Amino acid sequence: xxxxxDKAQDREDMVRLQIAGRGIEDERVLSAMRSVPRHAFVxxxxxxxxxxxxxxxxxxxxxxxxxxxVAAMMEAARIERAAKVLEIGAGSGYAAAxxxxxxxxxxxxxxxxxxxxxxxxxxxxLGYDNVDIREGDGCDGLPEEAxxxxxxxxxxxxxxxxxxxxxLKIGGRLVIPVGDERLQELQVILREGESRYSExxxxxxxxxxxxxxxxxxxxxxxxxxxxxxxxxxxxxxxSVALPDxxxxxxxxxxxxxxxxxxxxxxxxxHGTREFYRARAAxxxxxxxxxxxxxxxxxxxxxxxxxxxxxxxxxRSLDGQAEPFARFPRWMWRNPEIAELARWLRDxxxxxxxxxxxxxxxxxxxNMTASIEEVLAYLDHVDPDAAEVARERYGCLTPWxxxxxxxxxxxxxxxxAQCENDVVLQLTQLLEQRLEYxxxxxxxxxxxxxxxxxxxxxEKYYRIMYYGGSESWNLRDSHMCDxxxxxxxxxGPDAKAVVWAHNxxxxxxxxxxxxxxxxxxxxxxxxxxxxxxxASIGFGTHTGTVSAASRWGGxxxxxxxxxxxxxxxEHQFHLSGCDRCLLDLGPSLSADLRSALEExxxxxxxxxxxxxETELLxxxxxxxxxxxxxxxxxxxxxxxxxxLPENPVSLDDDAAGAxxxxxxxxx
Numbered sequence: 001x002x003x004x005x006d007k008a009q010d011r012e013d014m015v016r017l018q019i020a021g022r023g024i025e026d027e028r029v030l031s032a033m034r035s036v037p038r039h040a041f042v043x044x045x046x047x048x049x050x051x052x053x054x055x056x057x058x059x060x061x062x063x064x065x066x067x068x069x070v071a072a073m074m075e076a077a078r079i080e081r082a083a084k085v086l087e088i089g090a091g092s093g094y095a096a097a098x099x100x101x102x103x104x105x106x107x108x109x110x111x112x113x114x115x116x117x118x119x120x121x122x123x124x125x126l127g128y129d130n131v132d133i134r135e136g137d138g139c140d141g142l143p144e145e146a147x148x149x150x151x152x153x154x155x156x157x158x159x160x161x162x163x164x165x166x167x168l169k170i171g172g173r174l175v176i177p178v179g180d181e182r183l184q185e186l187q188v189i190l191r192e193g194e195s196r197y198s199e200x201x202x203x204x205x206x207x208x209x210x211x212x213x214x215x216x217x218x219x220x221x222x223x224x225x226x227x228x229x230x231x232x233x234x235x236x237x238x239s240v241a242l243p244d245x246x247x248x249x250x251x252x253x254x255x256x257x258x259x260x261x262x263x264x265x266x267x268x269x270h271g272t273r274e275f276y277r278a279r280a281a282x283x284x285x286x287x288x289x290x291x292x293x294x295x296x297x298x299x300x301x302x303x304x305x306x307x308x309x310x311x312x313x314x315r316s317l318d319g320q321a322e323p324f325a326r327f328p329r330w331m332w333r334n335p336e337i338a339e340l341a342r343w344l345r346d347x348x349x350x351x352x353x354x355x356x357x358x359x360x361x362x363x364x365x366n367m368t369a370s371i372e373e374v375l376a377y378l379d380h381v382d383p384d385a386a387e388v389a390r391e392r393y394g395c396l397t398p399w400x401x402x403x404x405x406x407x408x409x410x411x412x413x414x415x416a417q418c419e420n421d422v423v424l425q426l427t428q429l430l431e432q433r434l435e436y437x438x439x440x441x442x443x444x445x446x447x448x449x450x451x452x453x454x455x456x457x458e459k460y461y462r463i464m465y466y467g468g469s470e471s472w473n474l475r476d477s478h479m480c481d482x483x484x485x486x487x488x489x490x491g492p493d494a495k496a497v498v499w500a501h502n503x504x505x506x507x508x509x510x511x512x513x514x515x516x517x518x519x520x521x522x523x524x525x526x527x528x529x530x531x532x533x534a535s536i537g538f539g540t541h542t543g544t545v546s547a548a549s550r551w552g553g554x555x556x557x558x559x560x561x562x563x564x565x566x567x568x569e570h571q572f573h574l575s576g577c578d579r580c581l582l583d584l585g586p587s588l589s590a591d592l593r594s595a596l597e598e599x600x601x602x603x604x605x606x607x608x609x610x611x612e613t614e615l616l617x618x619x620x621x622x623x624x625x626x627x628x629x630x631x632x633x634x635x636x637x638x639x640x641x642x643l644p645e646n647p648v649s650l651d652d653d654a655a656g657a658x659x660x661x662x663x664x665x666x
Contacts, residue, residue: 007039010051014038018053019071026075032101033071038064040126041094048550057613058092060112062208065154069186069205070095073175076188076202077150079103086145086167088138089154089210093119093131099152100131107145109138111211138210141167148172155210156184165189165197177207183512183599183621204515206616232574234592239580239633245277251285253581254536257630258290261487261532262525264498264505266628268539269560269605270328271546273641274634275538276336283497284343287357294486294496295344296360298504299324299332301482304361307337311344312356327552328607330642338643360486362479362500362521472518476504480524502537503604510626511602522627537628539603541573543637547609557639561611568600568624572633582631584624596625 015033024030039050041064046056055063065073073095079085083103087096090108092115099106108131110116116135123131134142138153139161146167153164153176160176168174168191177184185201192198243249257263265282267275286292297304306323309315324332341359348356479500487494498505500521503513508520525533542562546555563569572582582588584596601619610617624631 007037007051011035011038014051014053014067018068022068024068024071024075028079028102029071029074032074032098033067035101036094036097037126038067038094040122041092041097055616057616058115060115062089062091062112062115063616064092064094065207070098072202073152073186074098074102076175076186077152077173079150083149084145084147086142086148086151087154088141088151088164089208090119090133091115091154093122093128093133095152095154096131096133097123097126097128099150100128103150104130106131107142107148108133109136109142111135111137139163143167151175153177153210154207156180156205156207157210160187160189160199165191170194177205204512230574231571231592231595232576234589234595235572235575235582236577238587238589238592239575239577239582241577242278242579242581242632244579245274245281248285250278250281251289254282254285255289256583256585257534257536258286260495260534262483262496262498262529262534263292264500264522264525264533264535266500266502266505266535266537268502268537268603269545269547269609270331270501270607271555271605271609271640272540272543272634272637273336273639274540274637276334276640278538278632278634279499280336280340283340283499286495286497287344287347290495291493292495292497293355293357294360294490294494295357296362296483296486296496296498297332298363298479298500299361300363301361303332304359307341307359311341311348311359312353313345313349328548328555330546330555330640331607333643334640335643336640358486360482362482362498364475364478472513472520476520476524479504479521480528483521483525484528501604501606502539502602503606505535506537506622506627507535510624511622512620534629535627536630536632537624538632538634539569539572540634540637541569542635544639545605545609545637546639546641547605548607549610551608553608555642558609558611560605560609560637561614563603564601564615564619566601567619568596568602568622571600572631573635577633578635580633582633584628584630588625593625597623599623602627 011034015030019033020030039047042050042056042058049056051067053066053068055066058064077085079099079102081102081104083105085099085103085106087099087106087108090096090110093108096106096108096119108119110119110133113135116133119133123129123133136142138155139157141151141161141164143163143166147169148167149169149172151164151168151172151174153174156177156179158178158180160174160178164174164176168189170191170193172191174189174191176187176189178187179185184205184207186203186205187199187201189197189199240253242253254263263282263286265279267279269275283292283295287295303323303325344357344359483496483498487496498521503511504520505522506520507526508514508518508523513520514523522533522535526535540560540563543560544557545560547558548555563573584593588596599621601615602622602624603614603618604620605618
């Protein structure tokens with residue numbers, strides 16, 4: 001529980017960015033949040049995440065609330081120095097300790113004996129002698145200690161327990177999450193008189209359920225009858241069974257979306273082999289049978305460019321970086337992508353340049369490689385301009401291999417150090433469009449898009465330290481803009497298939513993301529292209545997945561926990577479908593549409609997977625029918641396997657050797 005200088009700085013940053021930065025103004029609350037060492041209230045193995053703005057597990061199925069929510073509840077309660085406070089759901093004691101910095105006396109009730117014991121020991125160790133942790137039923141409160149100036153409830157209740165309202169002083173405030181198990185409104189109840197109360201809501205929250213008198217079990221039953229039958233039965237009846245992805249009929253099942261200009265293909269994890277095989281099968285079919293020529297993926301432009309050069313038989317320029325060298329390497333360096341690249345290369349041979357399919361990256365992380373690509377291009381077509389570009393990009397040199405540190409520096413210095421230089425370089429490239437394209441048009445699109453990426457990445461790394469939705473929104477706006485540039489470049493008949501995570505391609509307005517101010521690629525595409533877009537989500541019940549336990553960590557093959565009973569995935573599992581497509585368009589029956597419009601939680605696994613915190617880390621509420629136009633289901637899935645670090649070369653090359661442009665190198 002050592003409170004090091006680094007931890008103190010982490011707390012200061014937490015308060016400045018996550019709490020004050022999101023509108024908490026009460027100086028006493030801000031001071032209390034600065035002074036309580038949150039890392040001392042979480043398990044040791046989660047200490048590194050203590051000052052991130054999210055809940056963390058503390059055992060017994062309970063969590064420590066995210067810092068912003070704790071601060072918001074304290075501010076809403078208006079706790080005075082002489083106040084007597086009751087907290088329901090003490091957990092590890094963190095919120096009670098913060099309240100102890102504001103009030104004269106805090107009584108906290110917790111029903112789990114092990115949590116009570118550890119919280120009491122922690123309070124003694126840290127010296128919070130005005131905080132008393134008691135074991136009991138939170139719904140009952142502590143009537144023998146009433147009345148209270150403030151009551152804080154750290155668990156979601158279906159209704160406000162009358163016993164708690166009655167234990168308020170007149171003028172006292174009760175702050176409590178009210179709603180179902182998945183989502184609640186944080187309500188503030190003010191006792192105005194003996195039997196007079198007023199209330200108002202201060203936002204959406206998600207807490208663990210309040211257990212005890214006044215609480216209720218999860219109302220969502222998997223076998224609940226709908227007008228047209230059980231939900232799983234309707235899913236089974238209206239889904240299309242799919243063959244193995246290597247069967248040509250697999251791709252043919254998606255002919256229903258072939259008239260769209262953009263087909264977005266999702267995934268509910270970045271490490272599932274079946275998702276990659278399915279998307280490759282759909283992509284091959286759309287390219288071969290329906291004239292799709294753009295494959296745009298959630299990868300960085302310069303990395304995807306290596307595959308694009310390979311499938312078009314184009315050589316790399318001197319100075320172009322090794323592709324897909326950063327974490328997570330397994331996401332694109334895998335047999336499924338290599339097999340698709342071989343197929344695309346074979347298909348492109350003999351076609352004119354305008355008829356070839358291309359492979360492009362939409363993401364913006366790899367600023368370093370993009371700088372190298374722009375310089376390599378200018379060295380090739382305009383060496384004098386290359387020297388000017390080196391000087392401009394030199395502003396980013398100190399941070400080029402750790403761009404996140406640029407964000408910290410820009411934030412501490414209070415200005416965008418390199419913005420003007422990178423924007424000026426992009427502008428000059430665009431101004432030289434006719435001259436450069438005439439000189440070497442095959443590589444011009446690469447150079448311009450890399451310059452766009454650098455400008456977006458500079459801003460992304462600069463704003464990521466402000467928290468909130470800005471960095472996410474900038475990233476997905478960049479992806480949508482890149483896709484638009486590709487379609488414009490391809491002409492009015494160009495059609496694109498896009499690979500990205502469900503969190504990017506499903507309409508954000510149908511998820512918690514939208515409620516928190518985030519937009520995404522799927523939403524922006526629908527707003528920009530309307531009915532020309534089809535968004536297809538992917539899901540699974542259980543199996544294994546390739547993922548890491550932390551950013552930059554080693555790849556692990558992890559078991560995927562069976563889907564929760566209150567999730568969309570569990571309804572698909574109960575349908576008995578092993579592998580199927582459910583079209584969510586006009587062909588869906590009114591009964592099934594109505595049943596699926598009931599919000600449920602949905603699982604999202606990225607490159608990080610922590611099964612021990614799955615509900616909080618990997619589930620989010622959504623409305624499936626508004627989120628996607630179709631949903632592909634694999635009941636059991638397996639982990640994506642990476643290529644070896646020194647993969648064997650592609651076989652059957654016409655010359656008997658692999659060209660230098662082979663995307664994964666040796």
